[in-house]
Amino acid sequence: MSEEKKIHAIGFFEGLPIDDPNSFIDTLEEMPKAVGRDLLIKVEAVSVNPVDTKLRQTARKSNALRVLGFDAVGEVAAVGNEVENFKVGDQVFYAGTTSRRGSNQEYQIVDERIVALAPEKLSTEEAAALPLTSLTAYELLFDKFNIVPEKDSAKGKSILVINGAGGVGSVLNQLAKWAGLEVFATSNPKNFDWLAKVGVDHPLDYHQDLKAQLREIGTETFDYIAVLFDITKYLDTIKTMINPFGHVGTIVGIKEPLELAEWKNKSVSFDWEYMFAKTDYGYDLESQGQALKTIAKLADDGILIPTVSKIYDTGINADNLKRATKDVESGHMLGKVVISGGF
DSSP states (O other): OOSSOEEEEEEBSSOOOTTSTTSSEEEEEEOOOOOTTEEEEEEEEEEEOHHHHHHHHTOOOOSSOBOOOOOEEEEEEEEOTTOOSOOTTOEEEEOOOTTSOOSSBSEEEEEGGGEEEOOSSSOHHHHHTSHHHHHHHHIIIIIISOOOSSTTTTTTOEEEEETTTSHHHHHHHHHHHHTTOEEEEEEOGGGHHHHHHTTOSEEEETTSOHHHHHHHHTOOOEEEEEEOSOGGGTHHHHTTTEEEEEEEEEOSOOSSOOOOGGGGGGTOEEEEOOTTHHHHHTOSTHHHHHHHHHHHHHHHTTSSOOOEEEEEOSOSSHHHHHHHHHHHHHTOOSSEEEEESOO
């Protein structure tokens, strides 16, 4: 290693169970440099997402340290020579990319096009919980379902959200409500109060017969259906629930073919949403920064409320990252788990 400043990073060399001492380790790495349109961010808070756990669990053994982490809030410490929209000292938030080292390090390099100024009225921890889930929800609703991202643009239409109390659902419900949709969402009944808080008009018990509950309400079909879970478990149930020219979308990968021929004569659109597709393929990168700019404004206006459920504020280190990851892997967290307190 060179004699230049070293930074604290948290990573691993192979995918190990979270209780293994080496599932995450604290290390010192070389300070990265910002070039071109890159920003060098001093990371202040991060949150853990299911994609972090999946990538760690499936990682093969390597001689190179792997540093994950996507959601982050931090301060711009340096800018590349082609940066146009940010300056040193700006407080920013972002969801990063799978193709570069992540936010679980003291300083991180991020392309300015996928970054936005952080919400001013949220705490650092609250802002750190938003980027990945809000971008996923935003892209599904506005890029894929073609809803206009404006207040009441879809008034008079309806959406069914499967798994509405999770990280993405908690944001998607709020964005859908802002766009004027009547929102129906499934969850455990113990989370119904949370659903009401995040914009759901009609909470539905996922333990009970979905069609029977909808008949009681008087609504049996929808213009949009967002399945934020394995859609193969719900496909037969929702096949008759989508209106002609409606949209059905999902964010979860599947292991078996989907039979969608029944929707052909209804001209139904089926949409996949994967938030990293844009950065994986260099597609319309600026749109992610612009979406986060809208998210920040909605948060500052009080329209989009934070979705933090738990905070570890005693430092961003391997021990706290293991604790937060274990929470996420439990599958029982409502909202997001955040780590802060400096490296």
